Amino acid sequence: MRLHIDDDKSGGVTTEELKAAFAAGDHSKADDPSFFENADGAASQYLEYMDKNSNMKIEVGEWLSFWDDMAGNGMEMESYIPSLKLSVGFGSPVGL
Numbered sequence: 779m780r781l782h783i784d785d786d787k788s789g790g791v792t793t794e795e796l797k798a799a800f801a802a803g804d805h806s807k808a809d810d811p812s813f814f815e816n817a818d819g820a821a822s823q824y825l826e827y828m829d830k831n832s833n834m835k836i837e838v839g840e841w842l843s844f845w846d847d848m849a850g851n852g853m854e855m856e857s858y859i860p861s862l863k864l865s866v867g868f869g870s871p872v873g874l
Contacts, residue, residue: 783866790835796821802867
């Protein structure tokens with residue numbers, strides 16, 4: 779089980795850290811599990827959408843702003859968050 783996505787504690791999540799998180803994750807509860815079959819592609823897409831200051835990492839404010847926008851656009855976060863946690867390896871024994 780992963781303890782933290784920002785493995786190097788740099789203050790932001792890089793494509794490599796997301797790739798490792800997605801590779802360790804359980805995507806069975808995701809809306810589209812096939813999205814995560816290519817962990818590198820999924821990580822790159824997350825970075826593209828979330829990295830607003832173009833520093834090649836997703837900082838806490840960018841992460842929260844993205845999900846706040848998604849909730850504002852109608853995403854049901856109470857049901858989505860548990861699947862997201864599994865997809866990044868939180869609560870999953872895969873990749874130990």
